Amino acid sequence: MRKHIRMLELWADGDYGIMRWCPCGEALNEEIVEGTKYYTCKMYKYDSFFHVRKRWDTAIGEEVVRLKEQNAEQAKKIGELSDQLEKPKNEVAQLWDTVRSQSCGCESCKAEIAKTFAV
Secondary structure, eight states: OHHHHHHHHHHHHHOSSSOSBOTTSOBEEEEEETTEEEEEETTTTTOTTTSOEEEHHHHHHHHHHHHHHHHHHHHHHHHHHHHHHHHHHHHHHHHHHHHHHHSOOOHHHHHHHHHHHTO
């Protein structure tokens, strides 16, 4: 009985967005019935409880929501990484200011700094 309940949980978790495979392992086919498009497992006609038949528009809507959530997560990560890059940039700028302040400022010192640090 527990195995059966676990299978139902897995099926429910997998039934979101555009599915590629039925939980039974069969690939889903696109099927048009009375003008409505479905993703359907070929075994659906024998056992409609454990096999997938999902309306195309529902699957697309769920997939769009999933992609929007994923995009928001990516944008957040990019923002965090951009913030992390600012600190090293500021440190490098401070170090360059320190190096420049230690030199006398003449052209030969500037050339030596540029040559040594490839600036």
